[in-house]
Amino acid sequence: MDLPHLLWNSVPPWAGAALFTVDLVIRLLALGTIPHNRRPSAAWGWLLVIFFFPILGGLVFLVLGRADLPEARKAKQREAAQRVDAHGPGAEAQEVRDMPDWLAETARLNQHNGAFPVAGGHRIEVLDDYDASLAAMAEAIRAAEHYVHFEFYIAVADPTTEPVVAALEEAHARGVTVRVLVDHLGSAGYPGYQDLVRRLGAAGIDWRRMLPVRPWRGEYQRPDLRNHRKILVVDGEVAFTGSQNVIDRSYNKAKNKRKGLQWIGMTVRLQGPAVGHLDALFATDWYCETDDMILDADADADAEASAGDPSARSPKASAPGHLACQVLPSGPGLAQExxxxxxxxxxxxxxxxxxxxxxxxxxxxxxxxxxxxxxxxxxxxxxxxxxxxxxxxxxxxxxxxxxxxxxxxxxxxxxxxxxxxxxxxxxxxxxxxxxxxxxxxxxxxxxxxxxxxxxxxxxxxxxxxxxxxxxxxxxxxxxxxxxxxxxxxxxxxxxxxxxxxxxx
The missing domain is CATH 3.30.870.10 (Endonuclease Chain A)
Structure with a gap:
C-alpha cells in the first residue's frame, strides 16, 4: 500500500466528517455574512477565496475582512471632528473668485462628505525635485517659532532625510513645540525607522505611532488599515503635503538598490486658510493617538494672550495668494469612499x-x-x-x-x-x-x-x-x-x- 493510502486509512472516520462539516459551515456562513454592506465585486472576491480555500480563506477574512476601525477609535474620530468644528481652525475664508459652477458643485459634494470649506487666498508651490522638497521642509522647520506638526506614512532617519530630522531636533532644542506622527506598519519595515525613533526619543520630542498594531497592549485593528497621509505644518502659516515620504528615494531596500529603483514624488508647499485645515486634520490624528486635543490648548493660550501681548497668540494662516483650495480627508470611519x-x-x-x-x-x-x-x-x-x-x-x-x-x-x-x-x-x-x-x-x-x-x-x-x-x-x-x-x-x-x- 502506498503512503497516501496508508495515511488516509489512519485517519479516524470522525475526523473526516468533522473536517467536512467545518468546511460546509464556513462556506454557508460566508454566503450569508460576507455580502453584508459590501460591494458585490468585493463580496464575490472574498467568496471566491473562501470557496477555494475554506479554512485558510476564512481565517484571512477574520483578520482582513472588516474594512473598518474599532468603534472606540471611530468615536474618538467623531469627537475630534466635533471639537475641530467648534474651534473653526484657520483664517477667515477669503472670497472664492472665478470658480466654475461645476467645480463649486464638486466642493459642495466634498464638504457633504467631510471636507473643509473651500476658501480662496492661497499660494501653492509645486516641489517636484525629491531632494529639494526635503530641503524646503527642513528650511521651514528651521524657521519655526511656535510649533511644528509632522505627520508621514513613512519617515526614517537616513543621509537623505538628515536635514529634516536634524531640523526637528534643532527646533525642539530652541523651545519650539514639535509633534511627530508616523504610521506604525508603514514606517517600521524600512531601514532607518529605528534610528528615527531613537533620535526623537533622545531629543525629547513628543512622537507617536499611528494606528499601532500591538495586541499585547490592547492596540489592534485590521492591520492593513493605515494612515497614508503626508502633512507638515509650521506655525500655522505654511504647510506641505503630497505624495512624497521622508525617506531616501531608493526607500533604503537592498532589492531596490540592486535594480536601481529611484522614486519620483511631488509635494506642494502652501500658504493660506487651508494650512489651518491641514493643521486641524493633524490635530484630529494626534488626538486619536494621544487623547490630547491640541486645539484646546491653542485656544486657551490665545485667550490668555489676548489679555497680554497680542503677539504671543498662536499664528493663523494668512491669505497671500489667489488660488481657491479645499482640504478633503478620507479613510475608515469617515464618509464612505x-x-x-x-x-x-x-x-x-x-x-x-x-x-x-x-x-x-x-x-x-x-x-x-x-x-x-x-x-x-x-x-x-x-x-x-x-x-x-x-x-x-x-x-x-x-x-x-x-x-x-x-x-x-x-x-x-x-x-x-x-x-x-x-x-x-x-x-x-x-x-x-x-x-x-x-x-x-x-x-x-x-x-x-x-x-x-x-x-x-x-x-x-x-x-x-x-x-x-x-x-x-x-x-x-x-x-x-x-x-x-x-x-x-x-x-x-x-x-x-x-x-x-x-x-x-
Missing part, C-alpha cells in the same frame, strides 16, 4: 481633458465606466503610471486593465524604469487639480487614511501641465499591438492579480 466620489464627479464634469498621474491605477466599475464615457463625450483621457513598481500584486492587477483602457481610447504613458513614478495628481480641463496622497485603487478609496487638495486656478494647473510634459519626455506610450504581444505568463499573472483588486 469620499475621495473616489470626488474623482468620479470630476471625471464626469470634464469637458476637454482628464490627466491622471498615479503609481497605482486599479479602477472599479464605476470609475472605469465614468472614464470610458468621458472618452465617448470627446474628452481626452491620459494616464501616467510607472513602467515598474515595488508592489507586484497591485502592479499586475493594474496591468490587467491596460487592454480595456486602450481599446476605449484612453492613452497610457508609462514612465521608464528604473524610475518609479510616485506622484499623485489629477487635472481637469484647465480649471482644476487634485493633489495629495491618494492612489487610484481600493486601498486608497477604502482602507487608508488619505488627504487631498482640490485646487481651482489656471496658473496652478498650468504648472502641473509643465510637470506632465516632463513626465511624457521620460515615458513611452503603450500601444495595443505591443501590449497584446507580451508573454503568456505575464498575461496569466495580470489576470490572476485582477481577482484581488476588489477585496476590501
Amino acid at each position: 469620499s475621495n473616489q466620489q470626488l474623482f468620479n464627479h470630476l471625471f464626469a464634469s470634464a469637458r476637454e481633458r482628464i490627466t491622471v498621474c498615479s503609481p497605482y491605477f486599479v479602477p472599479d466599475d464605476s470609475m472605469y465606466n465614468t472614464l470610458r464615457t468621458a472618452v465617448g463625450r470627446g474628452v481626452a483621457v491620459h494616464l501616467y503610471m510607472g513602467e515598474t513598481s515595488n508592489h507586484a500584486l497591485t502592479h499586475h492587477a493594474q496591468r490587467s486593465f491596460y487592454e480595456m483602457l486602450i481599446r476605449d481610447g484612453i492613452r497610457i504613458f508609462l514612465y521608464q524604469a528604473p524610475w518609479v513614478l510616485h506622484s499623485k495628481f489629477v487635472l481637469i480641463d484647465d480649471d482644476a487639480a487634485v493633489v495629495g496622497s491618494s492612489n487610484m485603487d481600493i486601498r486608497s478609496f477604502v482602507l487608508d487614511h488619505e488627504v487631498n487638495l482640490l485646487v481651482s486656478g489656471r496658473d496652478f494647473v498650468g504648472r502641473l501641465d509643465e510637470l506632465v510634459d516632463d513626465y511624457r519626455q521620460h515615458s513611452h506610450e503603450l500601444e495595443l499591438a505591443d501590449w497584446l504581444a507580451r508573454p503568456w505568463y505575464q498575461k496569466y499573472l495580470d489576470n490572476t492579480a485582477r481577482l484581488t483588486s476588489a477585496l476590501q
Whole structure:
C-alpha cells in the first residue's frame, strides 16, 4: 500500500466528517455574512477565496475582512471632528473668485462628505525635485517659532532625510513645540525607522505611532488599515503635503538598490486658510493617538494672550495668494469612499481633458465606466503610471486593465524604469487639480487614511501641465499591438492579480 493510502486509512472516520462539516459551515456562513454592506465585486472576491480555500480563506477574512476601525477609535474620530468644528481652525475664508459652477458643485459634494470649506487666498508651490522638497521642509522647520506638526506614512532617519530630522531636533532644542506622527506598519519595515525613533526619543520630542498594531497592549485593528497621509505644518502659516515620504528615494531596500529603483514624488508647499485645515486634520490624528486635543490648548493660550501681548497668540494662516483650495480627508470611519466620489464627479464634469498621474491605477466599475464615457463625450483621457513598481500584486492587477483602457481610447504613458513614478495628481480641463496622497485603487478609496487638495486656478494647473510634459519626455506610450504581444505568463499573472483588486 502506498503512503497516501496508508495515511488516509489512519485517519479516524470522525475526523473526516468533522473536517467536512467545518468546511460546509464556513462556506454557508460566508454566503450569508460576507455580502453584508459590501460591494458585490468585493463580496464575490472574498467568496471566491473562501470557496477555494475554506479554512485558510476564512481565517484571512477574520483578520482582513472588516474594512473598518474599532468603534472606540471611530468615536474618538467623531469627537475630534466635533471639537475641530467648534474651534473653526484657520483664517477667515477669503472670497472664492472665478470658480466654475461645476467645480463649486464638486466642493459642495466634498464638504457633504467631510471636507473643509473651500476658501480662496492661497499660494501653492509645486516641489517636484525629491531632494529639494526635503530641503524646503527642513528650511521651514528651521524657521519655526511656535510649533511644528509632522505627520508621514513613512519617515526614517537616513543621509537623505538628515536635514529634516536634524531640523526637528534643532527646533525642539530652541523651545519650539514639535509633534511627530508616523504610521506604525508603514514606517517600521524600512531601514532607518529605528534610528528615527531613537533620535526623537533622545531629543525629547513628543512622537507617536499611528494606528499601532500591538495586541499585547490592547492596540489592534485590521492591520492593513493605515494612515497614508503626508502633512507638515509650521506655525500655522505654511504647510506641505503630497505624495512624497521622508525617506531616501531608493526607500533604503537592498532589492531596490540592486535594480536601481529611484522614486519620483511631488509635494506642494502652501500658504493660506487651508494650512489651518491641514493643521486641524493633524490635530484630529494626534488626538486619536494621544487623547490630547491640541486645539484646546491653542485656544486657551490665545485667550490668555489676548489679555497680554497680542503677539504671543498662536499664528493663523494668512491669505497671500489667489488660488481657491479645499482640504478633503478620507479613510475608515469617515464618509464612505469620499475621495473616489470626488474623482468620479470630476471625471464626469470634464469637458476637454482628464490627466491622471498615479503609481497605482486599479479602477472599479464605476470609475472605469465614468472614464470610458468621458472618452465617448470627446474628452481626452491620459494616464501616467510607472513602467515598474515595488508592489507586484497591485502592479499586475493594474496591468490587467491596460487592454480595456486602450481599446476605449484612453492613452497610457508609462514612465521608464528604473524610475518609479510616485506622484499623485489629477487635472481637469484647465480649471482644476487634485493633489495629495491618494492612489487610484481600493486601498486608497477604502482602507487608508488619505488627504487631498482640490485646487481651482489656471496658473496652478498650468504648472502641473509643465510637470506632465516632463513626465511624457521620460515615458513611452503603450500601444495595443505591443501590449497584446507580451508573454503568456505575464498575461496569466495580470489576470490572476485582477481577482484581488476588489477585496476590501
